[in-house]
Amino acid sequence: MADTYKEYLAARVINDGRPVTYRLLSRAIKVNVNIAKQMLYEFHSNQNAKKPKSVHATYLITGRKGDFKHTNGTNGRDGEDTLMQSSPPYMSSIPSSMPEPEEPSEIVVPKTSIVLVREEELEKTKAEFDEVTSIHIYSLESGPIENLNILSVCNHEIATEHANEDPLEQWRTLGSIHNPYIKRRVAKYSPPLPATASKAAPKPAPKPSVTTQPKGNDVAGLVRRGSASEDNTSGRSTPQPTVGASNTLKKSDSKVPLKRNVSDIFKSFAKAKPKAKEAEKSKETTPAPPEDDQMEGMSEDEGDRNDTPEVKFDDEKAAAARKAREDREETLRKMMEADDDDDMPDAPLTEENDSQDAPLDKASTSKPAESDHVIVQGGRRRGRRRVMKKVTGKNEDGYIVTKEEAAWESFSEAEPEPKKHKPAPVKPVSTAKGKKTGKPGQGNIASFFKKS
Amino acid sequence: MVSLTGNMLRGAPFEDPAYLPSRAPSAYNPLHTFDLSRGTEKLYSQQYADMYFLRLSQLRKAVIERAKDAWGDFALGEERARMVDRVLDVRQGELCWVVGTVYMEMGLKPNILDDISKEHWIAAPPPRETYASGQDEMMLEDESGRLRVTGDALNAHYVTGCVLAALGTEQADGTFQVIATQYADLPRQPQRWERDDSELVVAKKPKPKRERAGKIAIVSGLEITGKVDDELALDLLLEYLTGELGGAPDQSKTTKISRLVIAGDSLSHSSPILSREDFAIKKSGKKGYGYDASAYNSSPTERLDFLLSQILPTLPITLLPGASDPANVALPQQPLHPALFPQSRQYANPPVKSNESLEGLDSVTNPWEGDIEGWRVLGTGGQTVADLLKYVDEVETLEVMEMMLRWRCIAPTAPDTLWCYPFQDEDPLVVQDCPHIYFAGNQAKFGSRIIQGPADQQVLLIAVPKFSLTKTIVLVDLETMTVELVDIGIAQAAA
Structure with missing residues (x-):
C-alpha cells in the first residue's frame, strides 16, 4: 500500500x-478508512506544496457547535447530567383537565454536529464550533466544486464497482464497525453452509462468534428466500466454498424424494453430468472459488454452468434433445403435468411470497442450465422446472x-410428504387423468349407443 | 481545540488505526400487537362503530376508577356528585358525572358529502391544516346516545375518540355544563426486562448476565426521491452509522449504537393512494392500461435498499412504514414488503420462517411496539400525531403524544379522520402496557420530554424530526434514558 495510493x-x-472520497480510496486500495483519510491529507499537502491550488479538498468536522448551550460545560457528552425527571409527583387537581399544571421538564439535549465543508469555508465553519472532536479530509477534487452533491458519485461508484466483496467481512480491511451478531442469508439456490465448510472457507474465520453463527443457526436461517438473481445481478457474493457445496449436494441428493427424477431426466438430456463431475474435481483442488457469484445456484449439476456455454445448452441442445426424443418427452410431460396438478393444492398458501420474487428473477431465467435441480430447505422445495407455455x-x-x-x-x-407417499399419488393421478380423458369420449359414445 | 486523536489532518507515516470495539449487542424482542391477520381473515366489511364500542368498554373501567378517586366525595353546596351510567340518563339540574367517548363536530372536518360535491367544483379547496372552525361542538357519546357538552374545562383539548369522564350538570337548554374531566391516565408499566425474563422463566433458562445497554438511533422521514439532491446527506448518514466517518473518538462513540429505528416515510411519494396533487399530475399524463414501465420510477426504492444493505452489515434496523411509504394506508400499517428490498432482505429472516428478525432487518408495523434492551418501546410513523394536531390549536407535538398515552389510545382520531382497519374483537390502538419510550416520527422539529404517571410510570416522549428537512438523527441511551442529537450539515459554498 506504500505508494499505490499516490x-x-x-x-x-x-x-x-x-473527485475521490476517503471511502472510495479505502475500497480501491483496500486500506482502513482512517488510513485513507490520512492518505488524502498527505497527498493534498504534498501536491499543494509542489503546486499550490492543484488539489482541492473538502473537510468533515465533527464536534459541538457554539450555539449549543449546555448546562454543564464540556462533560455533557456522557449525558448523565441531562437526565432531569424532576417534575413533581403526579397531582390530579379537579379543576384542571390538563395533567401538567407546572411546566413539564424539557430535556436539555446535547447535540453533535457533523459538517461537510469546502476548504474555502473551513476556518469560518470551524470557528462556529465550540469543540471539534474530529476533523479529516472527506474528499479531494481537482478544483473547487460549486455543489458538494457531486461527491455522491463516489458512493455510487462503490456501489457499482466494489460491491462484490462480502459485506460482513469488510470491517476487517476497511475498518467499519464490526457487528458479530449480524447474519446474512445466502443465495436462494445455494445450499446451506455446513459447519465443516465454513472451516474450509478460504478466508480465515474472523472470530469464534462468527464461525459459530452458521452452526447455531438452523438450516432455514441460512436459506435465502430471495431469488438467485439478486446475487447475480448485484454481483454481491458470499464466500461459498465449493467443497461445502459438493458435500451438501450429496446430502440434498439423498434427501430429495422422487420428484427429483423428473429433473434428472432433463439433466440427462443436457449431457452435463460427466462435465459436472470434472468441474467438481477441479474445483476441489482449488478451494478458493474464483468467482463466488457463479456458485450461487449450485447443486447436483453445478459446474456444468461454467463449462458448457449456457446459451447453447438452453436453446440448441435442449431443443435438439427434445425433438430427438419426442415420444419420451411426451410421456415425461404427462408425468410433469401430473406432478403439477398434484402440487397445486399446497401451493396457494405460500404462493404469495414467491410470486413477489418472480419479477426479480430476470437474470436467472437466462441461465436455465442451473435450473433443473430442486433444493429442499426449511421444509420448502425450490428449484426450476420445465413447463410448456x-x-x-x-x-x-x-x-x-x-x-x-x-x-x-x-x-x-x-x-412433499415423505418419500413413500410420493409415488403413490403421482401414478394414480396420471392414470386417473388418462381414464378421465379416455372415459368421457369412449364411455359416452358407448353409452350413447347402448341407450339408443 | 481539536482533540489529538480526532485530528486526522496528518500525513505519513500512517499509523495503524485505533482499535474499534465491536458493535454493542442489541437485546430486541418485538411484539406483534399491530399485525393484522392475513388473507381472508382480514375483513373490511365490519362497521367502525364496533371500534368505538370496544374502546369505551376497554377504557370505561379505568376511567371510572380515576373519576371515583377524584370525585368520590366531591360536593357542590349540599349536593354530592353521583355517577350516571349512560349519557342519556343525565337529568337536568343534577350534579353528576358520566363516562363517554368524545365526538367533535367541527366545521372543517372532512366530510364525504363535501368530497363528492368537490368533484363538481372547478377548483378544489386546498388541503386542510386544521379542522377547527370556531363554531365547533363537542359531544360525549356512548352506546345510548350523545350529549352535547360545554364548559371552560374543555379548553378545546379533546379530540374525537378519546374516552373520558365528565363532571357537571345539564343546563336548561339540554347541554351538559362540564366542571371537570378525568381520563384513564397511564396504564401499568412493565418492569424492565419483564417480558424477556418471564419468557426465560417459562423456558426454564437462567437469566443471562446483561451488559450495559447501548443506544438506539432513530431517524424518520428520509423521504428518498432517488434524485441527486438528497444523496450526500444520506451518504453521510450511512457513513456515520457504519462508523467510517470522523476520527477515532467519534467512531468509538458510534459503536455504542446498537440499533437503528427508521420511523416511517423512508420514501417520498410512494403511498399507494396518491395525494390530491400527485393524482392531478398523474391524471394529466397519458392514459393507458396496466403497468407502465416508463411511468414507474424504481430509483427511490433501489436507493433505500442500497442504503439499508450498506448499514445492515454493521447495524440491525427496525423499519416502520409511514404515510408516504408503499404499505397499506390504513392504520395499523403492515410491514413493508421484503420484495422492495432485494439486497437488504438477505439480512432478514424469510417471511415463511419467521415474522421477526432479531438481528438484521426487521420490517415491522406502524404503530409498532416491542422491547429493546428490556424497555418497552412504542413508536409510530407520526400520522396519528399529525392528524390529532389538526383538531387542536396551539398544542405542541409532545403534548399531543402525552395526551395520547394518558387517554390510553395512540390513535384516537382513527377511524374518524384517520384511515384505520375496522377492528372487531379488540382494538390494539388502545394502550395496554405503558411504554418506557414513545416516539413519533416525521415531526416538524425535535422534542423530548419525560412524563410521569400516577403509579410512578416514567415515559420518555420523543418527537423525531424529518431527516429530509432537519438532517437530524436522534440517539437514545438505553441505560440512562438520555437523548442526544446528531446533526448532519453540508456547508454549501457561500454564494
Missing part, C-alpha cells in the same frame, strides 16, 4: 479530474400462431 490519487484526481406470435405470413414451447419456471412449494 498513483491512484494522481491518476484519478489530477489526470481524470474526478403457449406462446402467441406472428409468423412470416403475418398470421397469428400459437406455439407450445418449453420454458423454465421457478417454483417453490411446501415439501
